[in-house]
Amino acid sequence: MVRKSISATDQTRLRIEKMEADREERRRRQEAMRIERAAEEKRNVAQVNPGDVDFIGLVRQWREEHSGLARSHTEGSGGLSEDKICVCVRKRPLNEKERKKRDHDAVTCLHPTATVHSAKLRVDGISKYLDHHSFRFDHAFDEETTTEEVYRCTAKPLVDWVCGGRGARATVFAYGQTGSGKTYTMGRIQQMVAADNALSAHPIFTCADDIFETLSDNTLFGDEGCSLENATCSIAIFEIYGGRIQDLLNNRNRLKVLEDGKGEVIISGLEEFEATNPKQFLAMIEKGHTNRTTHATEANDVSSRSHAICQILFRDKNNGKLKGKLSLVDLAGSERGNDTKSHNRQRRTESAEINTSLLALKECIRAIDGKSQHVPYRQSKLTLILKDCFVSRNAKTAMIATLSPGSSSSDHTLNTLRYADRIKENVVGDDFGKETCPKKSPMNRGQTNKSPLKNVSNNPPPTKANDRFDEYDELDQILDGDDDNDGNDTDDEAYRREEFSETVQNLYEEQERLLNLHMNIIHENAELLMEENKLLSSVQGDDYDVDEYAMRLSEIVDRKTEMVENLRERLLSFQGQLKKEEELSKKHSH
Numbered sequence: 388m389v390r391k392s393i394s395a396t397d398q399t400r401l402r403i404e405k406m407e408a409d410r411e412e413r414r415r416r417q418e419a420m421r422i423e424r425a426a427e428e429k430r431n432v433a434q435v436n437p438g439d440v441d442f443i444g445l446v447r448q449w450r451e452e453h454s455g456l457a458r459s460h461t462e463g464s465g466g467l468s469e470d471k472i473c474v475c476v477r478k479r480p481l482n483e484k485e486r487k488k489r490d491h492d493a494v495t496c497l498h499p500t501a502t503v504h505s506a507k508l509r510v511d512g513i514s515k516y517l518d519h520h521s522f523r524f525d526h527a528f529d530e531e532t533t534t535e536e537v538y539r540c541t542a543k544p545l546v547d548w549v550c551g552g553r554g555a556r557a558t559v560f561a562y563g564q565t566g567s568g569k570t571y572t573m574g575r576i577q578q579m580v581a582a583d584n585a586l587s588a589h590p591i592f593t594c595a596d597d598i599f600e601t602l603s604d605n606t607l608f609g610d611e612g613c614s615l616e617n618a619t620c621s622i623a624i625f626e627i628y629g630g631r632i633q634d635l636l637n638n639r640n641r642l643k644v645l646e647d648g649k650g651e652v653i654i655s656g657l658e659e660f661e662a663t664n665p666k667q668f669l670a671m672i673e674k675g676h677t678n679r680t681t682h683a684t685e686a687n688d689v690s691s692r693s694h695a696i697c698q699i700l701f702r703d704k705n706n707g708k709l710k711g712k713l714s715l716v717d718l719a720g721s722e723r724g725n726d727t728k729s730h731n732r733q734r735r736t737e738s739a740e741i742n743t744s745l746l747a748l749k750e751c752i753r754a755i756d757g758k759s760q761h762v763p764y765r766q767s768k769l770t771l772i773l774k775d776c777f778v779s780r781n782a783k784t785a786m787i788a789t790l791s792p793g794s795s796s797s798d799h800t801l802n803t804l805r806y807a808d809r810i811k812e813n814v815v816g817d818d819f820g821k822e823t824c825p826k827k828s829p830m831n832r833g834q835t836n837k838s839p840l841k842n843v844s845n846n847p848p849p850t851k852a853n854d855r856f857d858e859y860d861e862l863d864q865i866l867d868g869d870d871d872n873d874g875n876d877t878d879d880e881a882y883r884r885e886e887f888s889e890t891v892q893n894l895y896e897e898q899e900r901l902l903n904l905h906m907n908i909i910h911e912n913a914e915l916l917m918e919e920n921k922l923l924s925s926v927q928g929d930d931y932d933v934d935e936y937a938m939r940l941s942e943i944v945d946r947k948t949e950m951v952e953n954l955r956e957r958l959l960s961f962q963g964q965l966k967k968e969e970e971l972s973k974k975h976s977h
């Protein structure tokens with residue numbers, strides 16, 4: 388057979404035809420992908436998750452691959468019955484604001500693991516991939532978990548513990564970013580009353596019912612335990628805000644925290660109100676939450692700027708001795724510690740204080756294991772008030788870290804997870820969480836997994852680990868106010884931060900002294916004014932002693948001069964402190 392040779396012209400023509408066919412095929416594939424993407428986007432919107440369709444797809448694929456790892460909350464549930472501390476996370480659903488911003492859901496809770504999926508772009512600016520950061524806790528509650536379930540695993544064992552009497556103490560903390568659901572989980576009644584059906588699902592409500600149910604059964608804990616026959620149940624609610632402690636059930640009266648000679652912490656002036664049934668209990672809680680200091684932020688219309696502490700105290704009916712105490716602590720938004728460079732002094736100082744207290748809280752909870760010689764509870768008012776929760780052998784603690792699911796909150800969510808992770812890593816005993824933290828789990832504590840699940844462009848997947856979170860101790864920087872996140876926190880900067888925090892504490896103390904003095908002077912002045920009035924009336928009568936009048940008036944004028952001088956001196960000292968804070972904050976921002 389004669390092979391017909393193909394001419395150079397034909398070869399070129401064939402190559403062109405092949406290229407055209409390939410191009411056509413590529414176009415066809417791209418068009419099919421575009422249509423599929425649009426349809427997927429439509430489906431995502433229908434499922435109220437309208438963010439970046441590629442990232443949503445990557446997250447979905449990851450979930451499908453890992454869904455088998457989720458366990459039931461009844462398996463290895465926390466360990467609060469035997470252990471001193473239980474650390475959990477709770478993710479809330481995406482909300483309307485996040486959907487409007489086209490934020491996608493970037494957090495997965497597969498009990499006991501919580502994972503943040505950070506959306507990344509390769510240097511080519513087209514290829515998308517995810518970094519997965521996984522952490523294991525005693526419980527990881529997803530957005531579908533009911534509040535009853537959260538309550539059952541966290542606060543319920545503590546209610547039983549304190550009702551057991553013998554001076555038992557327990558504390559439940561809600562920690563997390565503004566708008567992540569702390570108050571929802573811990574008891575913001577003012578929001579809950581608006582949604583009737585939510586009332587029964589709220590932990591505080593469950594807690595109220597539960598407490599009285601528990602108390603009404605006097606067979607539960609024997610003679611030493613609390614029952615309605617031998618114990619009273621009273622409530623005190625206060626907040627720590629801007630260096631002040633304010634009684635939320637008593638006209639926001641200012642309170643003082645003192646440590647007596649025996650090391651007992653006393654909140655002087657705090658009113659306790661007795662409740663004899665759940666209704667009274669709830670009415671007080673509602674009042675306390677209505678009085679709390681809040682303001683609107685982008686993430687939350689009613690963001691809490693304070694740490695709110697609700698104490699439920701069980702006292703012996705005969706002698707008033709404390710049989711048990713449960714503290715429910717709704718902490719201020721953790722990211723608020725980032726505002727130390729704000730132009731607004733109030734924001735700045737508020738931020739420095741939140742910072743100091745959250746760092747102190749972390750250190751104190753880490754010291755709960757009892758092996759630590761030093762519990763730094765004096766570092767902040769919050770930790771001083773909660774001293775017995777850290778130092779008492781008879782105390783248990785639950786921490787619920789709340790998570791916003793939106794991808795735009797990923798950095799804050801990671802900080803929250805790292806904070807919670809740090810708390811647990813030190814305090815668990817050898818046996819703790821054996822069930823919940825299997826050693827061979829494919830997702831180990833705090834693990835970062837950078838493998839791309841799907842490369843949505845056709846570029847090769849990234850191979851180089853570039854996750855800056857692994858490279859430095861981000862948490863402390865964020866909490867300490869290093870909001871540029873560059874990871875280069877120098878000793879100098881740490882020193883400056885400490886200096887700023889100290890200045891703010893001094894400012895608050897100076898302010899406290901000035902306000903106290905001012906208040907005392909107003910009271911004394913009012914009394915002197917009444918006396919002057921009487922003196923003047925008597926000197927205008929028929930029978931008067933001018934010498935006595937002049938002598939007393941001279942004493943009054945001297946006293947008033949002394950008071951004004953004292954006040955001026957205090958005021959100057961306070962103004963000096965204000966100046967110092969201002970100068971320091973300017974130095975920091977340069």
Ligand SMILES: Nc1ncnc2c1ncn2[C@@H]1O[C@H](COP(=O)(O)OP(=O)(O)OP(=O)(O)O)[C@@H](O)[C@H]1O
Pocket residue numbers: 478479480482530563564565566567568569570571572575578687689690691692718719720789
């Ligand atoms: N698990 C949840 N399920 C449904 N909605 C939730 C959940 N958690 C929080 N939310 C809603 O999210 C919003 C913010 O919650 P919340 O006020 O509790 O946040 P927060 O963390 O206390 O914020 P802040 O620190 O600013 O006070 C509220 O509207 C709340 O109802």
